[in-house]
Amino acid sequence: MSKDIRIKKGLDLKLKGDAEKVVSVVSRSKVYAINPSDFNGVTPKMVVKEGAKVKAGEIIFYSKNDESVKFVSPVSGTIQEIKRGEKRVILQILITADSQDIHLEHSKKNLKDLSSQEVKEQLLASGCWPFINQRPYDVIANSADTPKAIFVSAYASAPLTADVDFVLENKTEAFQAGIDALAKLTSGKVHLSLKGKEKSALENISGVSIHKVFGPHPAGNVGVQISKIDPINAGDRVWTVAPQDVATIGEFFLTGKFNATKTIALSGSEVKDAQYYTLISGAQISDLVAGKIKGDNVRIISGDIFTGNKVTQNGFLGFYSNTVTVIPEGNEYRMFGWMPFASPSIHSAQRTGLSWLMPGKKYAPNTNLNGEERALVVTGEMENVMPLDIYPMQLLKACIANDIDKMENLGIYEVAPEDFALIDYTNTSKLEAQVIIRKALNLMIKEVG
Template sequence: MSNDIRIKKGLNINLVGAAEQTTSKAVLSNTYAINLLDFHGLTPKMLLKQGAEVQAGEALFYNKNREDMMFVSPVSGELIEIERGARRKILTLKILADKAQEHVSHGSLDPEKASPEEIKGLLLKSGCWPFVKQRPYDIIADPDAVPKAIFVSGYVTAPLSADLDYVLQGKEAELQAALSALGKLTPGKVHVSVGKSSNSPLSGLSGIELHKVSGPHPAGLVGTQINKIDPINKGEVVWTVAPSDLIIIGELLLTGKFNADRTIALAGSSIKAPKYYTTKIGAEIATFLYGSGVNEDNIRVINGDVLTGSMSSPDGYLGFYNNTVTAIPEGDDYELFGWNKPIFNKISSTRALTFSWMMPNKKFTLNTNTNGEHRAFVVTGRYEEVFPMDIYPLQLLKACMVKDLDEMEQLGLYEVAPEDFSLTEFICISKQPHQQIIREGLDLMHKEIG
């Protein structure tokens, strides 16, 4: 039995360059990198020195605030570089991969028979615990916390993101093992959401509460689903896990090995033949970027989708949590009187000289231009039209900007993550960095309130 969730508020952003459902194997990367900026709020402590030999799944560093939480190497090879920033802060670890890969065995575990303590212990020592995120604060989950529920979103609405129905095919055993194990870590339910008309492998799994979701973006974001299914109140914690990460957790439970393989979607209008590639976490983006051909030289490579991803380059590395890499034209050109003429080739939530609302099925080719300058917030009511949560987005953003903890708490900051404001940032006529504002607000609240 499933529960239907229909989201009415939102905006679908149809872009040219969706990945065709064919999968190729990426060229093997010579070096792999772990970017510590992927782990927000982490204080790392190194276990190995530069030049050390490592095996795939061997711990590289641990969380200073939780010494049994390990972060492991995706491949076997030599730790060739520890890049540091200001105050010797560790930024990136680079590993020169061996031709023949060797894996550390952490020992398999039967999730049906294992205790919650055994499951937590295996996930912590194997490097899989960082896949479990928590709300509030959108950080790596605290193993000592007891979540009231666990949420998994198998419904994707973000533009050009990987199609999870395709990516998860044939992985039912790993998904079931992971969800059975995670179900023992909460007294509540494991909520799994899929598209209403999808054929997701998640639909046939046991031990879950299945929800069928429909509606425009951001219906596929886990934050939207939490708000509609079981909202977070003060003092409560929920955990979230991405379906692609469930595969790695499930394979660990079944085989005892940390397998960093990842099926990613290479998408975007700057790619000649967008499609899927199998690679590993931390692989060089160039190993699959040029395999499909690039339409132009001046492109923006995005580690993730176009709304929430981070700017990268062809020389960059696949992020720890990402299953999409997007390439679109760099927007460093400007239109003469672009604000004062009818616009047919851009997406807009307004009808002021724009006509995308008349062509709901048309796919657009957009670049990175902001189409306007940064300015103070203008109260238009547009955010509320695309923001489906029972939260006042503009008021919450302003409360974060002035660091009013009481207002932030009362307006629902506990429920949100930066990605929940990606769509309001996209349509913002004031060009304010909504996701950055929310991230800074969450960090302040975590520091002051905990």
């Protein structure tokens, strides 16, 4: 039986620059990129060399740790450059795109006739497998595992992120096919979470257990939903897939082609006429933002403001990004910045400013941290924005100390860096909680497996 999820702890940060629900098509980039850094824990082994011609959906590299997991080209074209760093670590693969895509075609098969193993083989061969992430550790799922459940969160609660219902309103058939494929991969249920109090076209999707989610961010985080619906115990494996990626998986089974086209929200206070755009994954940021940014002193983020990565206009859209956010850069000194009441235009999560008197006001924050890391931790502060049933402060301390036993006891298997994003924003100590958790998870992979 489905159950509603009600979250009280958290914070809804209201920001200027929501994307208007209008979709335009971005002109085709001349160059596309695949960044191995988008795939945590993956060591790429190249299949092609510089100068090679590739089709859209053709294998570019595979994971050294799991050779069955393939990564494919988003477009057809020529491998322009394989950028390497120290010890020849692959940093980026650049692809000069053809004027029109030629797709690598796979045979179309009826999902109803496929076994679990056959569906898995199709996903691995097509390049769709990297869309499937695993908890614990928040990494690409191990192809040898069978999860106890699969979770899809169609509630984007982070500020300025793409509205899932709007993005998928014309893709319900593909989404249903994706759900049907995922259902073949688990002995348990496929859980679909929707925003409470709002009607959704996804309410009619079959083969899923639907949950309505109520509450502030991070209620939309899949980790929060897992903890409320089917918590992870020792030895469990749970898989998660983003809604647009479910539709991409479904489209592959319907057409036999890997289609890396996605709809993203270009949002933020520094965007002129923020709206939605359709483009291909790995596209150059400059083609998206050209002529659409108000000023020069801005921060462009591939992703949302809490968990996204900083990119330049010469950078590229991340593999998992469904939002590009543009906000003011925080490199300007603010007079009397130490005085919390100096400016009513600044949001404060701790009631040290005036923002708590104006709950409906929208803000245009910059990237200024308003202070350096401090040798203090305010007791109870982190718990106010952490809806998971864990002790976040104690877990972070155990992670900093690399104390594996304490990390296990305090819930490291249940969390991902995104679950600590609000702590990054609100905590007085200025700790980089997401970085700490990511390092701790990597340590657990290395030491525990």
